[in-house]
Amino acid sequence: MTGLADRAPTLKARRLRLHTQHEPVVIMRSDCHVCRSEGLAARSQVLLAAGDRAVQATLFQVDGDALLAPDEAALSEAAWTLLGVQEGDPIHVSHPPTLESLSSVRRRIHGHRLDAEAMAGIVRDVVAGRYSEIHLSAFLTATAAWPLDGDETSHLTQAMIEAGDRLSWNAPIVVDKHSIGGLPGNRTTPIVVAIVAALGLTMPKTSSRAITSPAGTADTMETLTKVDLDIPAMRRVVEAEGGCLAWGGAVRLSPADDIFIRVERVLDIDTEGQLIASVLSKKIAAGSTHVVLDIPVGPTAKVRSEEAGRALGERLVETASRFGLTAVCLQSDGSQPVGRGVGPALEALDVLAVLQNDPDAPDDLRRRACTLAGAVLELAGAAAEGDGFGAAAQALADGRAWSKFQRICEAQGGLRVPPAAALRRPLAATRSGRVVHINNRKVARLAKLAGAPDAKAAGLAVEVRLGQEIAAGDPLLTVHAQTPRELAYALDYAAANLDLVEIEA
């Protein structure tokens, strides 16, 4: 095939500043010599090469002169970055090579189990951007129709670790925590890091930004300090303070995970095997040795029953042990949002209130953080069994955690004050009674409509707790927004979804 590549025809690179998410896209003239000679049609997969880099892209075609000259190829940002080209650079276009790993996907669709090598082949091609959305969806659907068994889950975890960077730390014990999503306001991580680092453990925490939630830990921390640290900067902070609170974007830990998660969200399927590989591959790649996993259980949380939570926990711990990672799973109450704020800055205020021992600090957030920090301390041998919670609470109460948090933020670039929203509007109860249900999913949706996480100050404050007696006219939630339009949009949604907070007479 060398002969073909040598003769691959050339177009001039044109940057379109087009965002297509992870998928590389190239736009060519339908009448250009490349499309004609290669027999390319819209949505063909093509191989783009420039210098020593190559990327597989989806082709769209355009008619006429308005957008492109006949010898130009316009690239989406994903394609532009992966190719590393400059405006006008020559790009060679050819048919992509056959994806050998797709035969593994097809076998898997028909129920054959995949070995380590087959799984590694799939994940390598996924990370290299060679899988279209159709291929990604087929792989994930196949592993939902015929769930991943224990060996396959390990193979997938291993493959996901190997397809990215791996960190290592100068400490025998490196701790971490992870919450199995689904609960608005559950922002325990900054508090846990502050407590366990104050008590001498090493916790180099990397977090993600929100994908579909109103805030990720990285979004919240960004309202307080700089989070986009590169690896040398992370190392400096961790060596000085024992912990950091960085955005994971600067390091490529398990990059397949982000791609899989995006497709799973579109499908709204979330299989146990994929979830386990997702969580563990990130932790292992980050160099953790001991990890505490929080599984919130509730009717509108990701895990809906204690039994399902227990089964998931057992599989997580068992798979972790295959990689020498010591894990423990805790179930927690997932029946309502945690703390008061939902949205980056509003959650940061809750975190600060807990760390500063503010008498109005949300007690549920404080207790959850102490439970998780206590479990970390016990797992790492820094507290005796049963003493973890007390040790954590003590470090909070006497200011050591707050002091450590300030020092970590200083080391990352300085502690700052979270922004406040321009517009606030309370939503009042339409009747008196007892709060019997708060819908986590709708609370998250409302906060996003109000502008979170892009508008850092936007979101909402939950003003009531389950079981609370309220009077008609009392505020249930307060919407925080930066623009009148976003406020209106959130209020419309709230008016159409009276089951956001249910009240029983």
Next chain:
Amino acid sequence: MTGLADRAPTLKARRLRLHTQHEPVVIMRSDCHVCRSEGLAARSQVLLAAGDRAVQATLFQVDGDALLAPDEAALSEAAWTLLGVQEGDPIHVSHPPTLESLSSVRRRIHGHRLDAEAMAGIVRDVVAGRYSEIHLSAFLTATAAWPLDGDETSHLTQAMIEAGDRLSWNAPIVVDKHSIGGLPGNRTTPIVVAIVAALGLTMPKTSSRAITSPAGTADTMETLTKVDLDIPAMRRVVEAEGGCLAWGGAVRLSPADDIFIRVERVLDIDTEGQLIASVLSKKIAAGSTHVVLDIPVGPTAKVRSEEAGRALGERLVETASRFGLTAVCLQSDGSQPVGRGVGPALEALDVLAVLQNDPDAPDDLRRRACTLAGAVLELAGAAAEGDGFGAAAQALADGRAWSKFQRICEAQGGLRVPPAAALRRPLAATRSGRVVHINNRKVARLAKLAGAPDAKAAGLAVEVRLGQEIAAGDPLLTVHAQTPRELAYALDYAAANLDLVEIEA
């Protein structure tokens, strides 16, 4: 939700003449008020509305002024056509409604069977363009992982029929034929239509253009006459001549089929249930009452063993009977290409040679056409059992079929001479011996590289048959191309794929 729709913000429509295949795409400025206020990100699904039409589209975002003004939304051709807008028309943008049918897809992924209503809901949403590639792939993968059972296959067939147009004809018996793909040059349809219409049957044939093959029947017929007939024109031709050879694009027969097939080709999966629903939904929607199905069997054909062909045939006939359609399946030799030409015009020349009783006409094509036409005649009661082949051969031999073919073409707009390619290059055998294998898939690929089906005259002529003794230097294939570049590309491929035609000493 009315409140939301009323307030849906507006952008000005801009036609980009962008081809993205079936998926509607809209491009907006990432900083436009709609993206900001709706919290839209790249690859969000959005609902576009203009006048009384609406379409769901995939959003891409663009930075800066180069492509779009902040108040513009650029539409792909699919979105433009479905919305029916003019340049500058206002477009309302909002979040799409929840797709209820996706819960059926999720249940199907986990192995639950779908009833008629669930299947109809899925197919309706697919045809309305509400399924992204991810959703389409998940549905098709699920029905491959847990194959469609008999009832589901019927439900899917029914749903696919109902989601499109249905034709009806003024005749008690309406015949059709269909070949289960995979064999280059197998262009029997024009000959079969000419024979059975000459013998008094009604055969209103609609055919597709090539999707991934070097020629579809519509591509071949287009080199001989006009094929884009609307329904009144088809009716006129059929009433006058008993048959037509039209492109199916002007009628929406089972439009879901084209969408499913596109995704199946990307995945390279082809399940029996989907294939049955695909074939039968088109035939039933076209108003057929009696259909003959040709199943070529061979090592590089779609069906690879007689047993698999028999099982598929039984399911096809059984499912057809549920819809009152009388079907019969014939297996045929799928071990090598049919006739000489591969490509639109080259196949048309073979068809003409058979119809005109040219002594050099490919005998395999003639025999296949007579076999199929004979089976149609017997199935429709126009020939006694065992007499069909003879009756068909007689209609060919005495010129009635050729005369009917000419009249059909005249009625469709006039018979024309197929174009001839500017460049021809024979590929010579590198050794002497016997031809033991011809790779159908590689022959098809070579013809496409030479420019077929877009370049109508391009493709190749197969110069040898299986079992033939040849000498080194004898031509195996002749490549036909319109441009030197396409010729070079095809020759490169042939040089790299010596197993196109295998010769044993």
